[in-house]
Each structure stands twice: as structure tokens, then as C-alpha cells.
Amino acid sequence: MRITIVGILAMSAAACGDSQTPEAQVRATIAAIEAGAEARDVGDVMEHVSEQFRDGYGRDGKELSQYVRGYFIANQSIHLLSRIESIEFPTPDEARAKVTVGMVGREAAAANAWNLAADVYHFDVTFMREDGQWKVTHAKWRDGR
Numbered sequence: 001m002r003i004t005i006v007g008i009l010a011m012s013a014a015a016c017g018d019s020q021t022p023e024a025q026v027r028a029t030i031a032a033i034e035a036g037a038e039a040r041d042v043g044d045v046m047e048h049v050s051e052q053f054r055d056g057y058g059r060d061g062k063e064l065s066q067y068v069r070g071y072f073i074a075n076q077s078i079h080l081l082s083r084i085e086s087i088e089f090p091t092p093d094e095a096r097a098k099v100t101v102g103m104v105g106r107e108a109a110a111a112n113a114w115n116l117a118a119d120v121y122h123f124d125v126t127f128m129r130e131d132g133q134w135k136v137t138h139a140k141w142r143d144g145r
Contacts, residue, residue, distance in 0.1 A: 022129075053139075
């Protein structure tokens with residue numbers, strides 16, 4: 001379950017440049033979340049999550065942060081491969097992205113072994129523009145198998 005939450009976050013940059021289109025800003029946000037997750041930096045990941053966040057199970061941002069922290073502790077190495085399937089804008093300040101994320105993690109207990117955990121998930125993520133930045137406000141996922 002922790003890997004899925006990291007995947008959600010593997011998807012949200014202080015992506016706000018007046019010269020960028022909203023789609024480019026959302027794509028930059030997704031890339032920033034991925035970079036933060038691969039760097040195993042909870043702060044860098046959570047920077048892109050709204051205080052209004054709720055996942056498909058009703059968990060809030062505080063619970064999400066705890067899951068991310070636990071995943072980073074359990075996995076000493078994280079590699080993500082994200083593919084943005086689509087981005088839609090129902091309103092100028094709301095974006096909905098469908099993202100497929102491949103996640104490979106090496107458990108801390110197996111740091112010197114070849115024991116890797118690999119999974120693919122499909123995410124539906126809602127972003128809202130807050131103070132000029134795109135933040136994740138909702139996410140749900142399903143197993144990619």
C-alpha cells in the first residue's frame with residue numbers, strides 16, 4: 001500500500017512560470033514529485049500536495065506523509081518511470097491527469113542483494129492551482145496488472 005502512495009506523489013514542481021502553459025506546469029509538477037520520491041525526500045514530495053488532499057480512501061495529507069516516510073525507510077533505493085496518459089482541464093484552475101507509474105524499490109533489509117520489488121500502477125490525480133502552484137488534491141489508483 002505504501003508503494004501506491006509514493007506513486008501518487010511520484011506524480012505532483014513549483015511549476016508556475018508565466019511563460020509556461022498550464023499543461024506544461026502540471027507536467028513539471030509531476031516530474032518534481034517523481035524527482036522528490038527518487039531522492040527519498042518527504043518534504044520535496046509533500047510540497048506538491050494540497051492541505052485539502054484526500055485519497056480514494058479518505059486519507060489526508062498528514063496520513064499520506066506518514067506512508068511516504070515509511071516507504072522511504074523501507075526502501076533504500078527508489079526508481080520511478082512515469083508516463084502521463086492524459087491531462088484535462090475541466091476548469092482553468094483544475095487539472096485531471098491519468099498517469100501510469102512503474103516503481104522499483106530495493107528493501108532496506110535487502111540492500112546488498114538483488115531482491116527488488118517492482119509494480120505498475122495507474123493513477124487518476126486531481127490538481128488544483130493554489131497560489132500559482134499546482135497541488136495534488138485527490139488521487140486514486142489501481143494495480144496495473
